[in-house]
Amino acid sequence: MTSISFSDLSSHFTYLITIFLMVAGLFIVVARGNLIKKLVGLGIFQTSVYLLYLAPSKLIGGTAPILSPDFSIYSNPLPHVLILTAIVVGVATLALGLALVVRIRETYQSIEEDDILASDSASVKTS
Numbered sequence: 070m071t072s073i074s075f076s077d078l079s080s081h082f083t084y085l086i087t088i089f090l091m092v093a094g095l096f097i098v099v100a101r102g103n104l105i106k107k108l109v110g111l112g113i114f115q116t117s118v119y120l121l122y123l124a125p126s127k128l129i130g131g132t133a134p135i136l137s138p139d140f141s142i143y144s145n146p147l148p149h150v151l152i153l154t155a156i157v158v159g160v161a162t163l164a165l166g167l168a169l170v171v172r173i174r175e176t177y178q179s180i181e182e183d184d185i186l187a188s189d190s191a192s193v194k195t196s
Contacts, residue, residue, distance in 0.1 A: 097109060
């Protein structure tokens with residue numbers, strides 16, 4: 070049986086945080102009935118994906134890719150650009166989700182999933 074040392078865990082700290090955020094966000098999305106809480110869980114999950122993508126892209130000692138005889142190690146800027154785009158898409162998704170929650174609240178007078186499903190099933194039975 071192998072033992073895990075502190076240095077092994079500290080070298081993969083960003084991955085541990087990423088996994089924790091991913092599991093927490095997914096749990097919030099699945100386990101909560103409140104639509105706002107589901108959107109918060111989705112935001113946490115999206116943040117974990119950003120971290121997962123950015124963690125391996127940073128090189129220690131790497132600089133911006135501007136050619137200079139002073140530097141020999143360069144960081145790739147593409148992951149950072151892609152994550153910036155993903156953040157913009159994530160904010161737009163969250164805004165759309167919040168707008169849908171407002172419309173659902175206006176229609177059903179609740180943002181709890183159980184209340185909405187009960188209201189829908191009651192309206193189907195009466196018609």
